[in-house]
Amino acid sequence: MKKPSKRLTFLPALLVLLFFFLPAFGLLMRTPWREFFQILGRYGAFEAMGVSALVGTIVLLLCCLFGIPAAYHLAEANGSGTRVLRAAVLLPLVMPPVVGGIGLLSVFGRRGFLGRYLADWFGVSLPFTLAGAVLAAFFVSAPLFILAMEAGFRARNRRLEKIAAVCGASPMRVFVSVTFPMVRPAFLSGAALALGRALGEFGATITFAGNLPGRTRTLPLAAYQALQTSPEAAFAISAVLILAGLALLPVAIRGRRRVLH
Amino acid sequence: MGNRFRARITLFSLLCLFASVGCGMGDRPRAKAERPLSEPLVVFAAASLSDVLREYAALPSTPPFKVNAAGSQTLASQILSGANADIFVSANRLQAERVLRERKGPMKPLFTTKMVVAVARGRAGEFHFGDLGGSSCKVVLAAPEVPAGAYARVVLERAGIFEKVRKNVVSWEPDVRAALAKVEFGEVDAGIVYRSDLRGRKVRGVSIPDSFNVTATYYAVVLPGSAGKHDTVRRFLEGWRSPGGRALLERYGFEPVGGGGRADSHRSSDSEAFLLRPRGALFSRERNVV
Numbered sequence: 001m002k003k004p005s006k007r008l009t010f011l012p013a014l015l016v017l018l019f020f021f022l023p024a025f026g027l028l029m030r031t032p033w034r035e036f037f038q039i040l041g042r043y044g045a046f047e048a049m050g051v052s053a054l055v056g057t058i059v060l061l062l063c064c065l066f067g068i069p070a071a072y073h074l075a076e077a078n079g080s081g082t083r084v085l086r087a088a089v090l091l092p093l094v095m096p097p098v099v100g101g102i103g104l105l106s107v108f109g110r111r112g113f114l115g116r117y118l119a120d121w122f123g124v125s126l127p128f129t130l131a132g133a134v135l136a137a138f139f140v141s142a143p144l145f146i147l148a149m150e151a152g153f154r155a156r157n158r159r160l161e162k163i164a165a166v167c168g169a170s171p172m173r174v175f176v177s178v179t180f181p182m183v184r185p186a187f188l189s190g191a192a193l194a195l196g197r198a199l200g201e202f203g204a205t206i207t208f209a210g211n212l213p214g215r216t217r218t219l220p221l222a223a224y225q226a227l228q229t230s231p232e233a234a235f236a237i238s239a240v241l242i243l244a245g246l247a248l249l250p251v252a253i254r255g256r257r258r259v260l261h
Numbered sequence: 262m263g264n265r266f267r268a269r270i271t272l273f274s275l276l277c278l279f280a281s282v283g284c285g286m287g288d289r290p291r292a293k294a295e296r297p298l299s300e301p302l303v304v305f306a307a308a309s310l311s312d313v314l315r316e317y318a319a320l321p322s323t324p325p326f327k328v329n330a331a332g333s334q335t336l337a338s339q340i341l342s343g344a345n346a347d348i349f350v351s352a353n354r355l356q357a358e359r360v361l362r363e364r365k366g367p368m369k370p371l372f373t374t375k376m377v378v379a380v381a382r383g384r385a386g387e388f389h390f391g392d393l394g395g396s397s398c399k400v401v402l403a404a405p406e407v408p409a410g411a412y413a414r415v416v417l418e419r420a421g422i423f424e425k426v427r428k429n430v431v432s433w434e435p436d437v438r439a440a441l442a443k444v445e446f447g448e449v450d451a452g453i454v455y456r457s458d459l460r461g462r463k464v465r466g467v468s469i470p471d472s473f474n475v476t477a478t479y480y481a482v483v484l485p486g487s488a489g490k491h492d493t494v495r496r497f498l499e500g501w502r503s504p505g506g507r508a509l510l511e512r513y514g515f516e517p518v519g520g521g522g523r524a525d526s527h528r529s530s531d532s533e534a535f536l537l538r539p540r541g542a543l544f545s546r547e548r549n550v551v
Contacts, residue, residue, distance in 0.1 A: 109446060111446070211404070225404060
């Protein structure tokens with residue numbers, strides 16, 4: 001009785017995997033490889049690559065700075081309020097990015113309830129700046145990092161930490177040489193997923209950070225803009241993003257396998 | 262192992278079969294001929310027409326239609342990559358002709374409007390057209406390939422302040438309404454939009470001197486897909502000349518084509534010539550913005 005049911009479920013499984021794979025395949029098929037670099041140059045893709053790389057790097061740094069502590073405490077917490085905290089992490093994932101961007105405007109915009117004071121007191125304005133693009137990308141991608149890290153922290157062997165502590169290691173030392181090596185696969189997988197998502201951020205970015213070449217025009221924005229005049233250029237820019245994604249995949253997969261085992 | 266592999270092959274070929282059957286069905290011409298007459302027209306319309314079209318649909322003489330609104334350059338790309346539209350209303354000639362290079366169909370000017378500076382309401386003090394280039398003025402414009410962005414550039418170049426204003430631009434938006442929204446949010450100080458965009462919006466309009474302003478003409482392209490809907494297409498296009506249609510246009514600040522705009526014809530052809538420049542030129546200039 002086991003085999004037929006396996007066969008039945010094989011079709012939807014195959015279909016959905018094919019469905020995930022096809023857009024990347026179709027895109028690489030239609031990419032104008034011959035004039036690839038000329039086209040990228042003509043449509044400002046290198047500039048956008050610079051912005052995207054910068055945004056991605058800063059997002060990763062912020063993930064380490066804020067995401068690791070958040071994931072650690074989520075993994076440790078088991079009080080009644082934990083559910084609310086966990087829901088907060090999931091919120092950006094269930095929120096459409098455009099809505100996230102509008103929400104960020106309502107908070108950090110010139111008339112936003114925090115942005116007003118940022119502008120008045122410190123002269124800081126986040127919308128339409130690189131910092132805004134980073135904030136938008138961090139908003140949508142940090143949850144992926146935190147979720148992966150939380151799972152890693154949960155699955156770790158706490159006894160090793162205790163042993164290290166008993167042997168006289170400082171809490172910092174315990175974290176660096178015992179805890180972190182244990183969650184390293186989760187860290188890599190989370191970082192790869194978050195970076196991929198950050199590089200792909202579109203909706204929140206165009207809403208909150210706008211579209212200015214060299215400052216907030218990231219690769220997805222450049223691809224969208226190119227699509228309006230030259231589909232070829234859009235294919236070329238998209239190919240860059242696909243290749244970046246494919247490069248991140250092995251890291252994400254390796255980390256995930258180690259977390260599961 | 263071999264058994265499982267064979268099963269996979271079978272399923273895969275089944276899948277291919279399904280896929281090919283699916284494709285075949287969509288292409289049958291039979292489906293087109295049997296379309297009922299009452300089916301609404303599909304109108305791909307420039308983003309700046311969203312509101313006026315909503316009111317136009319409510320006029321008793323207007324045939325039923327559905328609107329897909331976006332920047333004209335986006336709509337043109339959608340049509341060229343196979344989107345089914347009956348009518349394309351473009352905010353400039355360039356995008357209408359871009360579609361016509363690959364699709365046959367009549368093109369017809371529908372109505373015109375002018376450009377205006379939209380200023381955020383909360384902004385204190387007076388605002389003049391020249392202030393767009395002033396220091397610490399945040400400006401948002403439609404991107405250069407968007408009709409409104411191209412018109413704005415003509416206006417600013419005529420006034421000789423394009424380079425200054427370009428330094429003030431904080432975002433190049435994908436359509437004119439996105440630019441307008443950012444002004445309305447109060448996130449930027451000003452933007453250049455169509456006069457007809459201001460109706461019902463919480464922004465201040467600051468007029469552009471006549472000697473710099475341009476006439477923006479909306480063109481309707483009747484697409485081949487509308488074959489068999491001649492009557493409804495005609496009613497949609499002629500309705501703008503009906504008393505109700507004219508009143509509607511006037512309320513929004515559009516002008517019917519051919520009515521009194523003689524003095525502008527020289528200038529408007531001037532701006533068209535600019536818009537018809539190869540788009541590489543638009544891009545290379547715009548990329549220098551940092």
